[in-house]
Structures are given as structure tokens and as C-alpha cells.
Amino acid sequence: MSNDPAEVKSTKRVTLKDVAKAAEVSLASASYAINGTGSVGEQVRAHVLKIAETLGYRQNLSARAMRTGRTGTLGLILPDFANPFFITLAQSVMRNARAQGYCVFVTDTEGDQKQERNALNLMIERGVDGIVWFPVRDLDNGAALTSDTPTVVIDRTVGGIEQVHADYRAGGRLAAEHLVALGHTRIGVISGPMSVLSMRERCAGAIAYIEQHAELAFNLATAFSYDLESNVCKAIEQREATAIFAGADLIGLGVIQHATRCGLSVPDDLSVVGFDDIPWAQISTPPLTTIEMPVEEMAAEAIDALLRRIDSRAQPRRKVVFETALIVRQSTSRYL
Incomplete structure (x- = not known):
């Protein structure tokens, strides 16, 4: 068996100069066309880009980073x-x-x-x-x-x-307004971790409106998960509220799942509003009413x-x- 290393043919990297020569334009014009800068016409730009693609030209990003101080x-x-x-x-x-x-x-x-x-x-x-x-x-x-x-x-x-x-506080208020407008008078709030201001704000907005126009049935916290805390499950099971505002869609979907397990119908027995409008909110059973984050x-x-x-x-x-x-x-x- 030979110990000689396998022979590999070297392929020369296509340079910007090669592109300029093949396109019959100046090096500056080729650079402008490739980088989308400078004052070259659209016809010249399209011609240079076509030549660059044909030759298999790839920008040397390391060299550009050294030249411009940016990596893109x-x-x-x-x-x-x-x-x-x-x-x-x-x-x-x-x-x-x-x-x-x-x-x-x-x-x-x-x-x-x-x-x-x-x-x-x-x-x-x-x-x-x-x-x-x-x-x-x-x-x-x-x-x-x-x-x-x-x-x-x-x-x-x-x-x-x-x-x-x-505007998280305004979003929480929108959710509460919707539930009150539907005639709910006992509304519960289930938050996610309250260590972040955005969660505290969305729940505070909902609670403030509920306390003015209805009864706050409970204010409980759980993780961002389908697996709700035991005290939250208990509140759902005992029908302490006819509607729930969940501080995140994942919590709202968890509420729907647990309510269904308990034999409750959503929304006939329990209305649920989430927050975030994640893609899953549209395909849950039933689809989740929520506050859209832009x-x-x-x-x-x-x-x-x-x-x-x-x-x-x-x-x-x-x-x-x-x-x-x-x-x-x-x-x-x-x-x-």
C-alpha cells in the first residue's frame, strides 16, 4: 500500500478582477455591481452579476470585513x-x-x-x-x-x-374588555412567571379592568406550559370563573386542554383569552381568542x-x- 498522499487538483478561486475582465468593465464597476453600491446602470449591473454567476464568483467576506470593519x-x-x-x-x-x-x-x-x-x-x-x-x-x-x-x-x-x-398593559385591558362585553362577571387571571415586566404589565392591565367592571375570581401563576400548576387546575375544575385571561397563549392552550379533560366545554362553560397569537392558537380546538403581538x-x-x-x-x-x-x-x- 502506498503511503503517498492522494493527489488533489487545485482550483483557482475566481476573483473580482476575473469578473471585471470577463464582463469587460472596470474593477470599480464590477465592485459596485456586486455590492449594490455606486452609480452603475441596471443593465451593466445585471450583466456583471450574470458573468459572476457563470464564473462561480463568491465574495471573500473575510477580506471585505478587514477592509470595511463589518462582517455582514x-x-x-x-x-x-x-x-x-x-x-x-x-x-x-x-x-x-x-x-x-x-x-x-x-x-x-x-x-x-x-x-x-x-x-x-x-x-x-x-x-x-x-x-x-x-x-x-x-x-x-x-x-x-x-x-x-x-x-x-x-x-x-x-x-x-x-x-x-x-403595549402589554393595553393588551391585557383589551382581553378583559372583550370578556366583560360578553357578559362575564367572574373572570380569572393566570399569569406566567412574574419575574419579567411584560408579563406583569399584561396581567395588570387585565386585572385593573376586571376589578372595575366585574369580579376577579382568582389571580394565579403557572409556567409557560400545557402542564398547569395544581392550584390552577383546581380553580378550573371548581368553576371558580366563567372566563379566564391567560398571560400567554401556551397557558391559554393548557387551560383549554385541562378544561376539556374535566368535561367542560370551551367556550360554552368557560371562555379563554390568550396573549401573543402564536401559530398554534389558530389550530387549537377551539381556535384561541388572543391578543396579537405585532x-x-x-x-x-x-x-x-x-x-x-x-x-x-x-x-x-x-x-x-x-x-x-x-x-x-x-x-x-x-x-x-
């Missing part, structure tokens, strides 16, 4: 891919970033703050141009964690960093704000708040 990449850090809300958000962020010519690296921290810190460090070490971050928890000051890398936070309250939010608009704003910060670190830090909306489906009905 963004980081997206999310807390829990088990929740379909974050899958929807990730798709929206990536779609908006792609429209701006950026590639997105995505990671899930599994709700663990140590993993979250590691993810931030890794994104920064890999040289992403900026980070969209959905933290596990609210933080008094997160600026030190992201160092000099432009960062925008979604949903959480984090000091020192630009933020994109929805995910696409929030993602677009997060990317726009991040690119502004990448272009100018001196941009003032803002907190942008989007309106929520009530989506009425078949999990709520009039109480007779």
Missing part, C-alpha cells in the same frame, strides 16, 4: 425555542435582516442566564456587526454585557440598551434600529412601543 452578520439571541412564539420572531428578524443584506446567527439560551452570557460573548467574539437580544430576564443594566457591539433588546426592560416593546413590526423596528446604531454609535437610545390587537376566535362566547 448579526446575532439573534432568544430564550426558548420550545415556545413557538420565538420561532415566529426569529423568522421575522431573519427576513428583515436578509432584506437589508445581512446574515443572522441564531442561538437559544434555554432560559438559562449563564448560557445567555456565554451566547453574548460568543456573538461578540465572532465579530457580528450587531445583536438583537430577547433576554431571559429584565436587567438593570445590560450595556456592560454587550461591550461595544450595537445591541437592541426586544420585549424586556434592560438599562443602557435600545428597546422594542408592545411581531413583524417589532422585528422590522429592531433591525432598523440596530442598523442605525451600526452606522452611528452616537444615535440616541430609544424605547419604541407598538400597539397590540384583539384577535377573536372560537374560544370565547357570550355568557348567558
Whole structure:
């Protein structure tokens, strides 16, 4: 058996100069056409791009990063891919970033703050141009964690960093208004973990309206899961309320599932409203009435704000708040 290494033929990498020569344009014009910059006509741009594709030209991103100081990449850090809300958000962020010519690296921290810190460090070490971050928890000051890398936070309250939010309190109020308008007078509230302001706000909005116009049957907390806490299950079983506002869709779907197990009909015996409008809300039995989070608009704003910060670190830090909306489906009905 021969110990000689296998012979591999080397293939020369196609350069921008090769593209310019084949297209019979200047190197500058080829660069403008490839990068979508400069003042070349659309006919020339299309011609150069066709030649580049024919030759198999690929941009040398490492060289471009050294030349421009940018990698053309963004980081997206999310807390829990088990929740379909974050899958929807990730798709929206990536779609908006792609429209701006950026590639997105995505990671899930599994709700663990140590993993979250590691993810931030890794994104920064890999040289992403900026980070969209959905933290596990609210933080008094997160600026030190992201160092000099432009960062925008979604949903959480984090000091020192630009933020994109929805009007959670108004969303909770919309849910309560809907249930009261249907004639419900004993309404329960089931929250998720109250360690984050957005959950506290959505429940506070609902509770404030219920206490003014009806009776708050109970105010209980559970995890973001179908598997409800025993005290929550008991409240459902004993029919303490004719309607329930759930602080998240996953909780609302869990309520429907447990109510059905107990022989209750949703919405005839129990009306349920969720919050987030995850894709599963439309296909549950019955489909879940919920408060829509404007995910696409929030993602677009997060990317726009991040690119502004990448272009100018001196941009003032803002907190942008989007309106929520009530989506009425078949999990709520009039109480007779």
C-alpha cells in the first residue's frame, strides 16, 4: 500500500478582477455591481452579476470585513425555542435582516442566564456587526454585557440598551374588555412567571379592568406550559370563573386542554383569552381568542434600529412601543 498522499487538483478561486475582465468593465464597476453600491446602470449591473454567476464568483467576506470593519452578520439571541412564539420572531428578524443584506446567527439560551452570557460573548467574539437580544430576564443594566457591539433588546426592560416593546398593559385591558362585553362577571387571571415586566404589565392591565367592571375570581401563576400548576387546575375544575385571561397563549392552550379533560366545554362553560397569537392558537380546538403581538413590526423596528446604531454609535437610545390587537376566535362566547 502506498503511503503517498492522494493527489488533489487545485482550483483557482475566481476573483473580482476575473469578473471585471470577463464582463469587460472596470474593477470599480464590477465592485459596485456586486455590492449594490455606486452609480452603475441596471443593465451593466445585471450583466456583471450574470458573468459572476457563470464564473462561480463568491465574495471573500473575510477580506471585505478587514477592509470595511463589518462582517455582514448579526446575532439573534432568544430564550426558548420550545415556545413557538420565538420561532415566529426569529423568522421575522431573519427576513428583515436578509432584506437589508445581512446574515443572522441564531442561538437559544434555554432560559438559562449563564448560557445567555456565554451566547453574548460568543456573538461578540465572532465579530457580528450587531445583536438583537430577547433576554431571559429584565436587567438593570445590560450595556456592560454587550461591550461595544450595537445591541437592541426586544420585549424586556434592560438599562443602557435600545428597546422594542408592545403595549402589554393595553393588551391585557383589551382581553378583559372583550370578556366583560360578553357578559362575564367572574373572570380569572393566570399569569406566567412574574419575574419579567411584560408579563406583569399584561396581567395588570387585565386585572385593573376586571376589578372595575366585574369580579376577579382568582389571580394565579403557572409556567409557560400545557402542564398547569395544581392550584390552577383546581380553580378550573371548581368553576371558580366563567372566563379566564391567560398571560400567554401556551397557558391559554393548557387551560383549554385541562378544561376539556374535566368535561367542560370551551367556550360554552368557560371562555379563554390568550396573549401573543402564536401559530398554534389558530389550530387549537377551539381556535384561541388572543391578543396579537405585532411581531413583524417589532422585528422590522429592531433591525432598523440596530442598523442605525451600526452606522452611528452616537444615535440616541430609544424605547419604541407598538400597539397590540384583539384577535377573536372560537374560544370565547357570550355568557348567558
